Amino acid sequence: MLTTILGAGGPIGDELAKILVAKNAPVRLVGRSPKPFAGAELIAADISDREQTIAAVNGSNVVCLLVGLPYELAVWQSVWPRIMVNTIEACKRTRAKLIFFDNVYMYGEVHVPMTEQTPYAPCSKKGAVRAEIATALMDEIKAGNLTAMIARSADFYGPNTKNGVPNVLVFETLAKGATASWLVNAMVPHSLTFIPDAARGVAMLAERESAWNQVWHLPTAPGPPTGKEFIEMVAATFGVPPKYRVLSKPMLRVAGWFDPRVRESYEMLYQSAGPYLFDSTKFDTEFGITGTPYSEGVRIVAESYRPSV
Numbered sequence: 001m002l003t004t005i006l007g008a009g010g011p012i013g014d015e016l017a018k019i020l021v022a023k024n025a026p027v028r029l030v031g032r033s034p035k036p037f038a039g040a041e042l043i044a045a046d047i048s049d050r051e052q053t054i055a056a057v058n059g060s061n062v063v064c065l066l067v068g069l070p071y072e073l074a075v076w077q078s079v080w081p082r083i084m085v086n087t088i089e090a091c092k093r094t095r096a097k098l099i100f101f102d103n104v105y106m107y108g109e110v111h112v113p114m115t116e117q118t119p120y121a122p123c124s125k126k127g128a129v130r131a132e133i134a135t136a137l138m139d140e141i142k143a144g145n146l147t148a149m150i151a152r153s154a155d156f157y158g159p160n161t162k163n164g165v166p167n168v169l170v171f172e173t174l175a176k177g178a179t180a181s182w183l184v185n186a187m188v189p190h191s192l193t194f195i196p197d198a199a200r201g202v203a204m205l206a207e208r209e210s211a212w213n214q215v216w217h218l219p220t221a222p223g224p225p226t227g228k229e230f231i232e233m234v235a236a237t238f239g240v241p242p243k244y245r246v247l248s249k250p251m252l253r254v255a256g257w258f259d260p261r262v263r264e265s266y267e268m269l270y271q272s273a274g275p276y277l278f279d280s281t282k283f284d285t286e287f288g289i290t291g292t293p294y295s296e297g298v299r300i301v302a303e304s305y306r307p308s309v
Contacts, residue, residue: 003206004028004060004096006047006087007067009035011161012101012153015199016064030056048079050086057090062206065100068163071264076129084133088140091148097212098137098148099202104278106131109270113279116152116215124267141213150215151202154278155271157297158195159304166192167301170234170244175305180234180244183252183272186227191278193220194297204287217280221291224277233295237302249273 003020005013008029014037020027021039028041036042045056047067057063065087069075084100091098105127106120120131140146157166169181201218205211225233228244235242247255249269256263284290292300 001061002026002028002059003062003064004030004057005064005066006030006053006056007065008037008042010066010068011156011158011164011195012199012202013064013066014160015158015196016066016202019199019203028056028060047086048082050089053083053086054090054093057087057096058094060091060094060096063087063091063096063098064202064206065098071261073125073129073264076126080129080133081136084136088137088146091146097206098146099206100134100137100148100150101198101202102134102150102152103130104152104154105129105268106134109274110277111274113277114154114217115279116217116282123270126267138215147212149205149212151198151205151218152215153193153198153218154191154220154276156193156195156198157301159301161195161301164195166230170231171301171305174231174234174238174240174242175302177238177240178243180231180242181247182227182231182244183247184249184269185273186231186244186246188273188275189224189226190230190272190276191220191224192230192294192297193218193278194292194300196300197291201283201287205283208286211286216283217278219283219287219289219291220278220280221293221297222279225294227272230294230298233298234302237298238305 008031017027017037017040029037030043030045034042043056045052047053104114106122107114107118108121108123122128122131141148157164161167173180198218231244232242252262256266
């Protein structure tokens with residue numbers, strides 16, 4: 001069974017490829033410039049182009065859409081719908097099953113645990129894009145045109161994860177003995193999905209026939225720590241003081257004048273202002289596992305920051 005990963009080279013894609021290669025399963029990695037990966041076939045393609053997407057997917061049994069676009073609203077609004085249409089069409093032509101790796105932006109500001117039944121109520125422009133493409137995929141499923149599923153993750157952290165917010169704000173700084181940062185409010189719980197758990201969850205869902213044509217929340221440890229508690233765990237692992245500062249909305253608005261990445265992130269700060277609770281009970285019950293405990297995940301990530309001997 002050939003699994004094709006669209007958007008190879010990211011942390012989730014790399015972890016998923018490791019799992020599949022370890023099982024001696026055929027794997028195809030697709031990206032603009034896919035990097036060599038032992039045991040996997042490589043195809044260079046731009047999946048915002050319809051014909052390139054169709055060619056890249058041809059012959060696949062399962063397609064995993066794991067693309068990460070530049071964090072720019074204009075790019076998201078222009079490119080994401082095109083990528084989804086192209087991928088759906090490619091999967092229809094080759095009769096491949098599709099797994100879309102998604103986030104929780106479409107839920108908007110939620111004050112209770114987010115589940116697969118949480119309605120779409122985006123309160124951000126990026127969230128509106130995610131709601132649009134997720135709805136487009138589910139409409140195809142409901143119409144019987146495609147076998148697919150959506151697998152969602154909370155904010156994530158993991159080893160060798162350059163773009164994970166906890167990695168950038170907490171692990172990288174505390175590994176150097178510097179002051180960590182947290183967004184908006186460090187006194188509320190914030191769920192985080194451990195990247196190896198997310199990849200393992202995708203692989204398990206792909207193999208479970210009854211899992212298709214649904215939305216799933218990937219395994220995420222219950223009882224999330226507050227930002228302060230998370231920083232204290234990381235600091236203890238590194239053996240450094242848990243020094244941190246909270247980056248307030250006014251501070252980040254000013255920073256956004258000079259840094260487009262911060263400016264693009266500003267509309268998403270509602271996720272950090274109050275409790276951010278991600279519930280993966282459906283997955284945990286179906287498969288009999290749950291996410292890696294935060295203490296263990298933190299230990300594993302911290303090890304990836306230690307100098308190799």
